[in-house]
C-alpha cells in the first residue's frame with residue numbers, strides 16, 4: 001500500500017500569534033510525502049530526505065492519525081494496517097517562515113489516505129485539521145496554524161480562526177511572489193507570544209483589511225507590526241515599498257515575501273539580492289494539496 005501527495009508552501013498575510021486569527025496564501029513550492037503502509041510490523045517511522053537529524057514526529061503522528069481513522073478492519077479487512085513509513089522531500093526550507101510544517105503535515109495526511117485508497121473519505125478542510133492536531137500534539141506550533149494549513153491544503157488565500165479551526169474567508173488570487181530566505185532558522189514554537197500579543201490592535205486592523213479583500217495592504221501592515229514584535233529588521237519591507245503594495249515578514253520569519261507584478265518584483269529582487277541567503281521568484285498556487 002503506497003501513496004504520494006504534494007503540498008504547497010505558503011506566505012503570510014496576517015500572523016495569528018497576536019489574536020489567533022491568521023491569513024496565508026499558497027505559493028508554488030512543494031513538499032512531497034511518500035507513505036508505505038504495512039499489515040506486518042507495528043509502528044510508524046519517518047524520514048526527511050537530505051536531513052537525517054530532522055524531527056520526524058510531526059509526519060509520523062499524521063500517519064498514525066490517518067491509520068487510526070481509516071486503517072482499521074472495517075475499512076481494509078483483516079489483517080488491518082499496523083504501521084508504515086513516511087518520507088518527505090522538500091523545496092521548502094524548514095523553519096524559515098514558509099510553512100514547512102503545514103506543507104509536510106498536509107502532504108503526509110493526503111499521501112496516507114492515498115495509500116488507503118481513501119482520499120474521498122475526508123473533506124480537504126478535515127485533512128488540514130488532522131495535520132493541525134498532529135502539529136499541536138508534537139509542539140511545533142503556537143496556535144495550531146490552521147491559517148497556514150488551510151492555505152496549503154485548499155490553495156489561494158485563506159483567513160481563519162485558529163481557536164476553532166474554521167475558515168472565515170477563502171479566495172483564489174493570481175500574484176507573482178518574491179521570497180527572500182536568509183540562512184538562519186526560526187522555529188514557530190520558540191516565538192515570543194507575549195510580545196506578539198502587544199500588537200493585537202494592529203493585528204485586528206490587518207484582519208479587517210484581509211476580510212475586505214485588501215490582502216496586499218493587510219500584508220504590509222502585518223509585516224511592520226510583526227518585525228517589531230518578533231525582533232526582525234524591517235528594512236526588507238522598506239526596500240520593497242517603493243515597488244509593491246504587499247510585503248511582509250512571513251510566518252515567524254526569517255523569510256520575507258513580496259507580491260505584485262513581475263517587473264516590480266524584479267526591482268525588489270535587485271535590493272534583496274544584496275542580502276545573504278536566497279531569493280526566489282514564484283507565483284501563488286490555487287489547487288492546494290494534491291495526490292502525486
Ligand SMILES: Nc1ncnc2c1ncn2[C@@H]1O[C@H](COP(=O)(O)OP(=O)(O)OP(=O)(O)O)[C@@H](O)[C@H]1O
Pocket residue numbers: 031048054055056057058059088089090093094095096097098099100101102104140141145148186187188189250251252253
Ligand atoms: N519536510 C518536512 N518533513 C518532516 N517534518 C517537517 C518538514 N518540514 C518541517 N517539518 C516539521 O516542522 C517543524 C518546523 O516547524 P515550524 O513551524 O518551526 O516551521 P515553519 O512551518 O517553516 O515556520 P512558519 O510557521 O514560521 O512558517 C520541524 O521541526 C519539523 O518537525
Ligand SMILES: O=C(O)C1=C[C@@H](O)[C@@H](O)[C@H](O)C1
Pocket residue numbers: 012014015016017022023097099140141142143144145147148188189250251252
Ligand atoms: O505556529 C503558529 O501558530 C503560527 C506560525 C506562523 O506561521 C504564523 O504565521 C501563523 O499565523 C501561526
